[in-house]
Amino acid sequence: MLEVKQIDNGIVIDHIKSGNGLKIFNKLELFKANSPVVLLINVESKQLGKKDIIKIENTFDIDLNLLGLIDENISINFIKDGKVIDKKKVLMPEKVSGLITCKNPRCITNSDDYVKPTFDLISREKLEYRCNFCDEITRYKI
């Protein structure tokens, strides 16, 4: 089995559905990170069969809302001096600002870039968000 060393300080994003690891890596723009980042794909998991994991060293700052949008099963471990000091489950955010674009081509948020489009969660099961400007329903896709 491939061995990847534990990180001493930083964040481990665990239980990512297999296949989403690279997408999250790109969405979070981790290729721009200053510190070392490890992306593991197809790791064996009791829970998911296969999963992806991302480890980011020397940072504790992460957009939980974005991760919640992508996959509610993701868990995040905050690690300090080699120990897990905090665990967080992500949650689909009730309100989203800027992470989604409105699917309605006639919506002002698609032609006026002054505001970030904002949305309210209306269905957790279907990942549906309603645009606060035009009321159109948009489904989040990673």
Place this chain on the structure above:
Amino acid sequence: MMIERNIKHLISLTDYSNEEILELVKLGEKIYNSPRDYADTCKGQIMATLFFEPSTRTKFSFESAMLRLGGNILGFSDANTSSVKKGESVADTIRCISYYADIAVMRHPKEGTPKLASIYSEMPIINAGDGGHLHPTQTLTDLLTIHRYKGGLENHVVGLCGDLKYGRTVHSLIKTLARFNTKKFVLISPEELTLPSSLKRYLKDSYDVEIEEVRYIEDVVDQLDILYMTRIQKERFFNEEDYLKLRNSYILNKEKIKEGKGDMIIMHPLPRVNEISYEVDSDERAVYFEQAKMGVYVRMALIMKLLEVE
């Protein structure tokens, strides 16, 4: 710099309570009954009419309302001939116009624009239509007409006829009337243009209101308190043949309303093309021209409320 002030706008009627809506309707009726009492209420105030897409009737209705309140108006009626340059954010436009006017009316082809404007505006914004999305003052106009001619908004059997699928006016009226204990909605339309099922479900779930769907006016006209007509556009049909076949069923004439109640009212948001025959105009139940008149009074009420001059 953003100044935190609580400015009231009218972007959507869903932002207004039933009490607030009723207050506007009642004030509109008061103004209608004694317009002279209100002739100077907005003296010295300026209303900007920002029509990024032309709509002569709506613009005139608003301007007439402000002038009848003793106020002044400025504005444009087409973004292409105005100095509003493409590429400028509405946020910037509205901030500047806040310095020239005390209240602004906005019509825009892009949905959600008045909402965006309201976030950055230092004056009240009235949505006068944003694409196919909302047109709340049309609904207020309809409500005042119903209130005036039926003595209230509650407990009516409301028939809606024509294009119930795409009609923004109809959707907004149905959603708002449902908040006022409508006894029953009778939906009269061709199969191709029925009310969206999501809206029907919403009405059932939220208000448990009775809904009947039929194809022909004659079948249900005798039970209606209100008959609201809308236009059926040719473009909504796949082929000319279907359109021609159906067209006559949805053109209102004297024959079709023969069995209607004596105190039923016939409404239409205007302009009409051919969906109501001219012969109906002389029927005393036809109130669609009065309806256009009511539009001015309810807009007067709205301007007064938003400017807090009552």
